[in-house]
Amino acid sequence: MNLRIALFLARRGLRESLFSTGLMVVAIAIGIGFQVPSTANLQGYRAELLAQSLDAGFGDVRVRPNKGLYLRDADALASRLSRLPQVTEATPVVGAVAQVTANGRSSSLTLFGVEPRARFHPYRVVSGEPLVDSNEEVLIGVSLADRLGVAVGDRLKVRVLLSSYPRLVLDDDGYGDYSLLVRGLVGFGASDGAFVARSFLAGELGDENLASAVLIHIPNHENASAVAAEVVQAVPRSVVRAWIDDSHYLQSSVRAVETLAQASWAMGILAVGIPVLALLYISTLHRRRQIGLLTAMGFSRLDLFATFLAQALILGLAGAISGGALAIGLVRYLIRHPVFNWQAFVIRPVLSVRDLAMTMSVVLLTAVAAGTYPAWRAARLDPSPILRGIE
Amino acid sequence: MTSSPAIDARGLVRRYADRTVIDHVSLTVSAGESVSLMGTSGCGKTTLLHLLGTLDRPDEGQLLIAGQDPTTLGERKRARLRRETLGFVFQQSNLLPSLSALENVALPAWRVSGRRAEAMDRAAALLSRFGLAARAHAKAHILSLGEAQRVAVARALINSPRVVLADEPSGSLDSGSTNAVLDALTEVCRLGAALLVVTHDPGVAARCGRQLVMRDGRLLQSDSASPPARAQA
Numbered sequence: 001m002n003l004r005i006a007l008f009l010a011r012r013g014l015r016e017s018l019f020s021t022g023l024m025v026v027a028i029a030i031g032i033g034f035q036v037p038s039t040a041n042l043q044g045y046r047a048e049l050l051a052q053s054l055d056a057g058f059g060d061v062r063v064r065p066n067k068g069l070y071l072r073d074a075d076a077l078a079s080r081l082s083r084l085p086q087v088t089e090a091t092p093v094v095g096a097v098a099q100v101t102a103n104g105r106s107s108s109l110t111l112f113g114v115e116p117r118a119r120f121h122p123y124r125v126v127s128g129e130p131l132v133d134s135n136e137e138v139l140i141g142v143s144l145a146d147r148l149g150v151a152v153g154d155r156l157k158v159r160v161l162l163s164s165y166p167r168l169v170l171d172d173d174g175y176g177d178y179s180l181l182v183r184g185l186v187g188f189g190a191s192d193g194a195f196v197a198r199s200f201l202a203g204e205l206g207d208e209n210l211a212s213a214v215l216i217h218i219p220n221h222e223n224a225s226a227v228a229a230e231v232v233q234a235v236p237r238s239v240v241r242a243w244i245d246d247s248h249y250l251q252s253s254v255r256a257v258e259t260l261a262q263a264s265w266a267m268g269i270l271a272v273g274i275p276v277l278a279l280l281y282i283s284t285l286h287r288r289r290q291i292g293l294l295t296a297m298g299f300s301r302l303d304l305f306a307t308f309l310a311q312a313l314i315l316g317l318a319g320a321i322s323g324g325a326l327a328i329g330l331v332r333y334l335i336r337h338p339v340f341n342w343q344a345f346v347i348r349p350v351l352s353v354r355d356l357a358m359t360m361s362v363v364l365l366t367a368v369a370a371g372t373y374p375a376w377r378a379a380r381l382d383p384s385p386i387l388r389g390i391e
Numbered sequence: 392m393t394s395s396p397a398i399d400a401r402g403l404v405r406r407y408a409d410r411t412v413i414d415h416v417s418l419t420v421s422a423g424e425s426v427s428l429m430g431t432s433g434c435g436k437t438t439l440l441h442l443l444g445t446l447d448r449p450d451e452g453q454l455l456i457a458g459q460d461p462t463t464l465g466e467r468k469r470a471r472l473r474r475e476t477l478g479f480v481f482q483q484s485n486l487l488p489s490l491s492a493l494e495n496v497a498l499p500a501w502r503v504s505g506r507r508a509e510a511m512d513r514a515a516a517l518l519s520r521f522g523l524a525a526r527a528h529a530k531a532h533i534l535s536l537g538e539a540q541r542v543a544v545a546r547a548l549i550n551s552p553r554v555v556l557a558d559e560p561s562g563s564l565d566s567g568s569t570n571a572v573l574d575a576l577t578e579v580c581r582l583g584a585a586l587l588v589v590t591h592d593p594g595v596a597a598r599c600g601r602q603l604v605m606r607d608g609r610l611l612q613s614d615s616a617s618p619p620a621r622a623q624a
Contacts (some may be wrong), residue, residue, distance in 0.1 A: 002501075002502060002505055004507070005498075005501060005502055009487075012487070012489040012490055012494075013489060016488060016489040289484055290487050290488075293481075293484075293485065293486075293487060294487075295446065295470070295473075296444065296446060296473065296479040296481075297473070297474060297479070297498065297499045297502070297546075298470050298471065298472075298473035298474020298475070298477075298499060298503075299470060299502065300466060300470035300471075301466055301467075301470075302467065303470070303502070383446045384438075384441045384446045384447040387441070387446065387481060388437050388438075388441070
């Protein structure tokens with residue numbers, strides 16, 4: 001077998017029918033060109049879902065009290081946890097049942113006290129200003145603001161249940177009333193919530209060191225369970241849960257997106273493989289006379305197999321390169337024009353060079369694999385009936 | 392000491408389903424000899440040519456091509472026997488349409504030697520000898536039938552085969568082109584190869600040193616006693 005001859009004959013064979021060759025290259029290019037951005041969008045959705053729910057949510061690992069509503073001495077605990085390996089930040093948050101009222105409308109919710117100076121907060125500000133250490137200001141969710149008819153700069157009446165014990169609710173000091181300035185609006189997962197400085201809320205609850213939970217952030221969300229196991233060792237008397245065990249909705253959503261991405265990948269492979277297989281097979285049938293002539297010239301079955309497989313290789317390469325360029329162009333466009341952008345939840349395609357190279361390689365291999373059967377058929381054709389013109 | 396015949400077939404039988412297409416055919420063709428094979432359509436001429444060209448396998452009988460028994464060889468060795476020992480010329484659609492005349496001729500030599508440039512030089516020389524130098528770079532599909540057949544003959548000769556098998560090489564040609572193709576084919580014998588031509592044309596048969604006739608899968612004239620005859624110039 002001579003590979004140079006196989007490639008030469010393959011190239012010439014493809015040029016013989018530019019239309020079907022073009023169709024095959026386009027099929028492969030479209031397969032890559034659309035599959036890659038589609039999967040990149042799903043990866044972007046997954047990344048944004050995790051970022052919104054964990055980075056701009058309640059952390060990768062949550063530490064809560066084993067008994068009662070609050071962790072005591074939460075600052076020291078957060079400081080200790082932030083020194084654990086892989087931990088980017090551990091920040092305490094405190095929550096209290098509250099009622100917010102404006103324009104004659106009210107809503108019940110959990111008011112959260114957060115650390116304004118922390119790197120991660122359980123929200124993303126979509127308008128107005130970030131929170132500062134103040135007992136005068138509040139951030140509220142976009143949906144809540146809409147229901148109450150308030151905007152940035154307006155004031156809210158906030159009534160907070162300060163007692164840990166229901167029997168004390170009716171006591172005079174069982175709740176606190178405050179008039180707070182809306183400093184900013186927060187979106188997506190926090191769009192029904194309200195947030196104040198932790199020092200203010202914890203102070204009102206009677207202990208500035210109080211926290212309902214310590215939220216731990218790590219760079220790689222996939223490692224949450226391993227980090228949670230280390231945190232358990234560090235704080236054995238607390239309830240420690242990784243997001244995977246604590247947020248079933250998020251876990252199911254991430255799995256669903258991953259399944260969709262795999263399905264999209266498989267569809268892309270099929271979308272490339274089937275047309276290439278069909279067109280190469282038709283091309284093989286169309287060129288039976290040439291196969292007979294090559295056999296008469298002394299080309300072996302291996303020579304013929306290599307020639308037809310080389311066709312698939314050339315098609316795969318041309319399609320993969322064109323498809324890669326198309327995919328990069330589409331991904332760049334989708335980065336500038338996201339398919340989803342609502343309340344700071346933005347889906348931007350996530351594409352690495354490694355992912356693109358892997359997709360192109362897999363599609364190239366699929367094209368070659370799809371060419372294997374036609375090549376095998378070409379190699380197995382009986383030359384005698386073909387050359388006699390009876391087949 | 393004499394060399395083995397280029398073709399030595401004894402008692403060849405080829406059946407398709409319940410029909411015997413080649414019925415105990417024996418045939419010997421020596422180096423430098425030209426033999427024509429005539430007969431009605433469907434009498435088995437082309438099937439015999441394909442058996443001798445190792446494109447098909449006999450159900451019975453013995454066959455030696457240049458001293459080698461192709462029936463005992465594997466597929467790769469039979470392919471090698473075809474490219475090094477045999478040359479084929481068919482009636483039509485002989486050339487690969489995506490290749491030029493030069494590339495068509497060079498291809499078998501490139502496959503044998505693995506050296507493209509050398510094969511192209513030899514092909515160019517052959518085309519020149521057959522008066523086709525000006526058409527060397529023309530694509531096969533724009534050549535006239537006569538030119539295409541002469542290119543096919545040149546291709547059959549490029550590896551200096553010991554046997555050339557031609558199946559109706561002038562079947563669709565006018566008389567001028569037929570003469571040119573026959574001149575090219577008789578050149579084969581001058582170069583020392585055996586030539587077997589299947590034809591319906593008595594004029595073509597007359598140009599060969601020996602004429603055989605087939606009917607219903609059998610050779611009407613016994614062949615084994617025939618002395619080798621040189622091609623007529």
